[in-house]
Amino acid sequence: MKKIINNPEAFVDEIIESLLIAHPKWIKPATEDKRALVRADAPTQGRVGIVTGGGSGHMPGFLGYVGEGLCAGVAVGNVFSSPSSEQIFEATKAVNGDAGVLYVYGNYGGDVLNFDLAADLAEAEGIDIKTVVLTDDVASAPKDRAADRRGVAGMVFAFKCAGAAAERGDSLDDVARICAKANANCRTMGVGLSPTILPAAGKPTFTLPEGEMEIGIGIHGEPGTHRGKLESADAIAERITKQIVGDLAAPKGSRVALLVNGLGATPLEELYLLYRHSAKLIADEGLKIARSYVGEYVTSLEMAGASITIMLLDDELEALLEAPARSPFFRDGTES
Amino acid sequence: MKKIINNPEAFVDEIIESLLIAHPKWIKPATEDKRALVRADAPTQGRVGIVTGGGSGHMPGFLGYVGEGLCAGVAVGNVFSSPSSEQIFEATKAVNGDAGVLYVYGNYGGDVLNFDLAADLAEAEGIDIKTVVLTDDVASAPKDRAADRRGVAGMVFAFKCAGAAAERGDSLDDVARICAKANANCRTMGVGLSPTILPAAGKPTFTLPEGEMEIGIGIHGEPGTHRGKLESADAIAERITKQIVGDLAAPKGSRVALLVNGLGATPLEELYLLYRHSAKLIADEGLKIARSYVGEYVTSLEMAGASITIMLLDDELEALLEAPARSPFFRDGTES
Incomplete structure (x- = not known):
């Protein structure tokens, strides 16, 4: 194994610590365990907050797309493992600017489960949630079962289009519609x-x-x-x-x-x-x-x-x- | 060998062809063989042109730093091999805006030889040339022979600082002084x-x-x-x-x-x-x-x-x- 690492168990937490040292003008933690990160200027009142998340090991995947004109927050799981619903919920609260929150993530079982649980928690607190599950990997299921496909690199385009829509002040319905269209395309x-x-x-x-x-x-x-x-x-x-x-x-x-x-x-x-x-x-x-x-x-x-x-x-x-x-x-x- | 390539002999030329398809707004060829690439807006009258170059295989090294506030041109060698003096000379002419041209490259024998030959050709045509040879790799020679050190990733800072100075209209002497300081630091x-x-x-x-x-x-x-x-x-x-x-x-x-x-x-x-x-x-x-x-x-x-x-x-x-x-x-x- 040719890896430049320290304790494998600390791998993800050390990376997050490093990101926070390197980029304090851009991101800040939303939880004590730092597994929910948000834009440094979050929440932005009146604008839709986009929350993504997924397992670690895909950099710049997921956490690299928190920024201006992109996502507002991310929940960071262990390597190739979903973040918890609590981490997603904390990211949601931290980006909530009273214009609703859009969840955008890849179609993997653990992620779907945890984002859905987080949506329930958020809606119980009065935060409007919409969800777009990304399904761009054509190799993962045939076209007549396109909704079963996994989400992969197409997430970049989904984040970019939805993020630009949120940044200009589109409604939650519009940001979700645009994100779903980007994914479908x-x-x-x-x-x-x-x-x-x-x-x-x-x-x-x-x-x-x-x-x-x-x-x-x-x-x-x-x-x-x-x-x-x-x-x-x-x-x-x-x-x-x-x-x-x-x-x-x-x-x-x-x-x-x-x-x-x-x-x-x-x-x-x-x-x-x-x-x-x-x-x-x-x-x-x-x-x-x-x-x-x-x-x-x-x-x-x-x-x-x-x-x-x-x-x-x-x-x-x-x-x-x-x-x-x-x-x-x-x-x-x-x-x- | 796990490589995604075609004919190894065509490796560099195919990459250049691809760059020109992908980024026509940014770069253009200065020679028929396309081994000299320059900013799409070159030459910029009255501004110092920075020319770099070196072997291929270091992307985004060298050719990735041709752009606004960076280098104006690059000569592209084969993998890990110096470009020719003719390719450097062609890049020089293509970026010459009558304010002089600065050569900035890593301290490797072939590159030094060919950039020096190109400088002779350029000066014979009345183009003022100054040269900064980059020497940031401390492992390659002891401190009392710092001028013998090889140039490595510090080139990014040299390109950035010299490029910004050239972009704002500094003289050839000033751009060269700044570049030499960046390298020395x-x-x-x-x-x-x-x-x-x-x-x-x-x-x-x-x-x-x-x-x-x-x-x-x-x-x-x-x-x-x-x-x-x-x-x-x-x-x-x-x-x-x-x-x-x-x-x-x-x-x-x-x-x-x-x-x-x-x-x-x-x-x-x-x-x-x-x-x-x-x-x-x-x-x-x-x-x-x-x-x-x-x-x-x-x-x-x-x-x-x-x-x-x-x-x-x-x-x-x-x-x-x-x-x-x-x-x-x-x-x-x-x-x-």
Whole structure:
């Protein structure tokens, strides 16, 4: 195990401590255990607060998207484990500006359970809650069961669009509608080349023989749809792009956003090789790439691999992507 | 070899092609072979143009720092190989706004040779050239031979400060003076946990037994100063921080910038663990951390490991760090 860590049991708490030392102008804890973090200026009166959360190990996933024009708060679970309902509830109270709170998170059993429990607690205190569960991973269930799909890197677009809507003062209904549309318009698929080792377990989440790849792998190492010999960047880009473009079935001439996301150990150079061929295939399909994102956005500790996400745009979503956003980990928008 | 690539011989050219597809608003080629890239708005009349360059494989190193408030151009070599003098010369002409051109690059033999040749070509055409060779890696030579040290992640601070000075219209002499001061005030040291495999060679740049680390390793796998059993994040942070703080010998009460840089395969979580303890030790030394940077800034393909850089600030350098900067890979400044 080649990890730069201290006590594995303290892994998450030490990271949070470090974030609070490094970025005090941006985030503050909402609980004594610091497992709920919120924007330093929370709550913002009259604005919808967006709360996300999930297991740790996906940085900048989840907690990296707390910031201006993004989420207002996050509940931080252990590695690959849901945060508790209490932590989510505390984040909710801390971002509540009397305009309602939107929950946005990936479709995983523990997260769904705990966010639903937190929603009950919050509503009992008179806080309006709406929920959008993210389901962009096409490899995780067929299209006729799209609601069963897991949420992966598409969360970046959901946070960005919903966050921009909340920032400009949209109502809870509108922020939820926009977030649901962003999710419905996103398709993602990944490829894994090597597994993640969980700090506490000290063992790989899955095994993959040298020289093999797994297409459709999840961000916790969930099994994919194809395992075989490692192929070229172009061949991998084609396998993924054809599948997500086919599933999205956007009309020719549509504008899309394209995100090539590294899962942890894959160099930026290789992500650009995937981008290159994916962008060509998307253009060949008659789609127009309006915005491009290449880098590590939602990871799986040191897993080698990547995912490709496309989001179908309309005028509303494109304007929201162009709005300013900033956190210590993510800056976007034509203005910023 | 677990790499997402196509033909290894085409690796660099395909990456450049991809960058030009993804970021046409930011960069444009200055040569037919596209190995010289410049800001999309180059040349800027009356402003100093900063040209950097070096081998590929360090993304976002070198070409990621072409942007507003940063470098104006870059010459792109093969993996871990210097660009040619002709490529540097072409970048020079393309950014020349009749206010002189500053060369800023790491202290490696091939780069020094080719930038010096390019300077001769440029001066023969009447372009004023000044050069700052970066030497922030304390592990690469003792303090009394500091000019022999290699340049590593401290390049980020050199680009940022010199770039901000050029952007506001400083003279070539001033931009060069500021860049030299930034370099003289920077100290970096790295740790490697696993090697890089060069795409064309298909072999590791060095070997390191499972469970071992190498302190002081260079960004091309150059040997470090200590090889031994992998230690905890805190112990690694202490080994490096004590050495760079000792070498810098800044007066107590000084303000510094702190950069924890991932070399490629090391997760952001682990970089924050290094940051946490390094920041504590720096505070214990009576230094004040004014700005923090944690992420992948100068990498070595998929090497696992990290480096820590501190830069001693004065009012001039701190103001330049705070100035806006943006490229597709790097955004900074209180304004942006």
